[in-house]
Amino acid sequence: MLLNTGGLVLILLITIYHIYFLVQRKNGLTGEGGMLLASLFALLAGLAAGVIGAQTFDLGLGLSILICALLSAVAGAALGFPFGRQSVINSILSGVIGGTVGTVLGSLFFTSGRIVLSGVVLFILCAFLVQKIGDVWNSKPRPKTKKANTTKKAAGKPNYTSTILLAAVTIIVVGGLLLQYDRIAVGSIGQPLSQTAVFDEENDMQVATIEVSEAGITPKTTEFIAAKMIKAIVDVKASAGTGLTLVSKDLNFNTELKEGENILLLSNPQPGTYEIEIPAKNYKGTFIVKPAEKTNNINNP
Incomplete structure (x- = not known):
């Protein structure tokens, strides 16, 4: 139980650090780059929290998914906040996807400390990799553009393609889960026979x-x-x-x-x-x- 609790606390601390990381590099990243990093962080945090939460708490699959998806959505909103409203929406959707999928994956495995440890280690490695990608993007010089062009681009309509795609994926994931809910073999992998x-x-x-x-x-x-x-x-x-x-x-x-x-x-x-x-x-x-x-x-x- 100590390993599980420590894993959840570590995920929370790393997520808070990434919020700080994105805020500090807000001016050095493009809007698209910042949104992508925020969404990736939210997805990873949701996946890890879902897996470990499912292994830790005996709440039943439905309630576990609901709680983890809501918490992941809150984390996603905080991660996306530095880059505007669309980034918040994208990160919330990414968090919901990650939390839902992570909870289902964690529920498929019979309770084991190895699953928790593997989830924590993978989360740390993937979060570190995404952070390094953000550092590379942040260090690249941004091309200078004419003021007129910048004003014109800012006045144009925002591109919501990524948001639409994430919304579609969220609907597919949640809808597919609802349709297959009764067929999910909870705790079937690694269960002692x-x-x-x-x-x-x-x-x-x-x-x-x-x-x-x-x-x-x-x-x-x-x-x-x-x-x-x-x-x-x-x-x-x-x-x-x-x-x-x-x-x-x-x-x-x-x-x-x-x-x-x-x-x-x-x-x-x-x-x-x-x-x-x-x-x-x-x-x-x-x-x-x-x-x-x-x-x-x-x-x-």
């Missing part, structure tokens, strides 16, 4: 923790040995919702689940394969009980 229970010698029982979240039952399969009491800790995350019941027709239990840890005790389990499910969410998992004489994989803590 099986585990073996740990033997607690002090209490003479085998213990396994099963997580229930928006990604379903994780891991799907848990292995035990026969004739030793089972203590299954069912950890229900907020994203899973409420009013859930864990059912197993094979093991003959029907247990209501609350948010947090729920303890399930099974005495004298017999060899076999037993299905467990949460009917309200169509989540399914499996308990495999192996004969004691054929299993030597229970790990001592």
Whole structure:
């Protein structure tokens, strides 16, 4: 959790620095160059914050996208402010795109410190690269133009092509997400598929923790040995919702689940394969009980 929090704080600090960076170089950049840099910074910040936020907070995909998109839009507005109204609009749209895509990408991966660390490192590298590009553009001498031509250009209509393109991309991203929302496999990448229970010698029982979240039952399969009491800790995350019941027709239990840890005790389990499910969410998992004489994989803590 410390890594996740530190990553979010680092993204915030780097974004604030880039706002300062753009303000300081406002006069040395062209309007188009400044708008492009602001939009790139907003996109990168939104992507990184989305990935790390999805890995950190158990809010559910929909709410996570909404919060990250709004925060990224605020950051985009601040980044685009030095270069005028169109730059603000472009940066807000870029931030929304980045926040939305980043949150979805972060949600696809099962919670892992490696994902958070990779997101932070990539953000730092990409932000540094964009900053260096800005320094190069800022150091280039701006061509001198006649006052008359400058006045004429300033009086002309602004070119909103980039804004229209960004708006179209935003509509496609958000619209596509809404259409495919139910098909997004939250936490499917890197999710552990099986585990073996740990033997607690002090209490003479085998213990396994099963997580229930928006990604379903994780891991799907848990292995035990026969004739030793089972203590299954069912950890229900907020994203899973409420009013859930864990059912197993094979093991003959029907247990209501609350948010947090729920303890399930099974005495004298017999060899076999037993299905467990949460009917309200169509989540399914499996308990495999192996004969004691054929299993030597229970790990001592």
